Amino acid sequence: MRLNLSPIINVPGGRIPFAFQLDLSELCFYGAYPISQPLEVTGEVRNEACALMLRAQAETELHLTCDRCGQPFTRKKALAVDTLVAVSLEDEENSDIILLDGNMLNLDEVVTTAFILDMDTKNLCSENCKGLCPGCGANLNEGPCQCKPEVDLRLAALTQLLKDEDS
């Protein structure tokens, strides 16, 4: 959505609320498309002592695949955007301020950029996900598999070795 800010640009105290949906289902992350549900975006732009403040909330439910066990899961994700917008930049170095295109604020672009930057690179279905057995590939969250406990066998061999050395 593009928001025309001309009604409030020179009006201290003026505000323009907005609410819209943003479809980011085409965005690919590591070969997957996790933002399959549209973002619900709400907020407002307010003229505070001649500075334009953009405040927005965006939320959706992500459809992810666990990095450890490979199972699909969903997670709610919410994001807050809180930034200054300006008609022109006096200080080119200040990249925290969002520049208007004329009097128009491109909200789609602002929210999309913020949302992408906030996406996690690691996704686990739960902090305690046990993952897959390296031996048989069973999902260990569903219970132990039939593989022999390798570590214990090695320990047993070591114990035996130490015993032999002692005698």
Ligand SMILES: [Zn+2]
């Ligand atoms: Zn998992």
Ligand SMILES: [Zn+2]
């Ligand atoms: Zn196994």
